[in-house]
Amino acid sequence: MTQYSIKQRVLRSVGEIALGTIALLFGILALSYLLITTQQVAVTNGQLSVSIDESATVEDFTDQMNLLPYDYALFDQSKGELLVGRYQEMERKHYQAAFERQRENVHGATAYVPYSNHRFSLVVRQPLIPEFTNPALRFISWNLFSYILFFVGACLVITWSILRLVKEFAQNFQAVRSISLSMGKPHVPKRLVPSRLLEFEEILGTLEEKSQELAQLLEAERKEKKDLSFQVAALSHDVKTPLTVLKGNLELLGMTALTNQQVSFVGSMERSIATFETYFQSMLSYARLLYEDNSYRERIVLEELLDDVWSETKDMLDRKSIDFHLINEAGSVVFWGNALLLHRALMNILVNAIQYGRDGGRIDLTICRYDSYLLFKTWNDGAPFSADALLQGTSLFFTEDGGRSGEHYGIGLTFAQGVAKLHQGYLQLHNPPTSGAEVLFAIEDKEIVN
Incomplete structure (x- = not known):
């Protein structure tokens, strides 16, 4: 199959128009001669x-x-x-x-x-x-008629040539679009006919090659995530048994006569176990978020989502006597998303705010529209984020002081950040100019319009 460059193809179209115009001129001359010899035109x-x-x-x-x-x-x-x-x-x-x-x-x-x-x-x-011998046609001279015939014929020749050129370009652009939409898929059908245009053939070949590389990278990443989820699940299973035994022994120990110091030690161990279980559950959630294919086309009513989050955090808020304010500036909104992931992400952010906020303090959850996003702003009047926390607070294993027992933000906020990205949004840590700390959780505003 003959291949050519775009420049050559354009020159070919110009040549087609030129040859068509010359052929049209000869055709009009031949028609004139025929009409004159048959006495249909008088000269x-x-x-x-x-x-x-x-x-x-x-x-x-x-x-x-x-x-x-x-x-x-x-x-x-x-x-x-x-x-x-x-x-x-x-x-x-x-x-x-x-x-x-x-x-x-x-x-x-x-x-x-x-x-x-x-x-x-x-x-x-x-x-x-020259004029037609038929009196009914004498309203137009043969000269004018031939000019109109030439103009119409030239327009048809130009249109025919340009349409062929546009059709060929459209076929190549369609092939580019098809490959682009299939980028990263494991099985992309091969093109049966290569492009005649050298530039498009080079582009299409590169896209197919990159698509295969991307598919391999995605498959490798998918396997790594699957392995991570499996390892976390296996670790959870291995740790669960001794942890259960330890909890049981602590309960038995608590039923015996203990000194005040021993009661303090048992309480400390129980809190440490509860903290460990919370962190481990967060790790499991994050691993499942990475691996599982979730649906993001669920119909979510904003008021119902907020009610669920409020009902689950109410006890924690009451235990620390925190004054909670829910401010919905977005109004009644129904949008597309994954209800379970959004619920867990907001829970993680609020739990983090409760855990590191001060007793008797205040937490505000404000929902509003910002640009093309639905924005959830969680503010508490506790200590602001440190400079390191603002930069790395959403890292998976970030701790405030880097020590083994430092304050921990990473897992819960990392999960929330992953949910935001899956909803084409973002998560940002922010210290307001007035006081306190604020977490901005934004998702793309995919409102369902009735």
């Missing part, structure tokens, strides 16, 4: 000769004129009567004028020329420009 070349013999009869004039494509009128010289002719009634006066003056009578683009002897006067209608 006066200045050499028209009409025999006016003194002995000629009316029949002789009629026979002679029937061989010519011109209209005529035959007059009797002595009586001035119109004997016979082939003419249009509306033009009779022009024939009469030429007869009476015995000289050429020009009207518009037509000349009425008299040929006379002592008995008869023959007035011949001779067009100054």
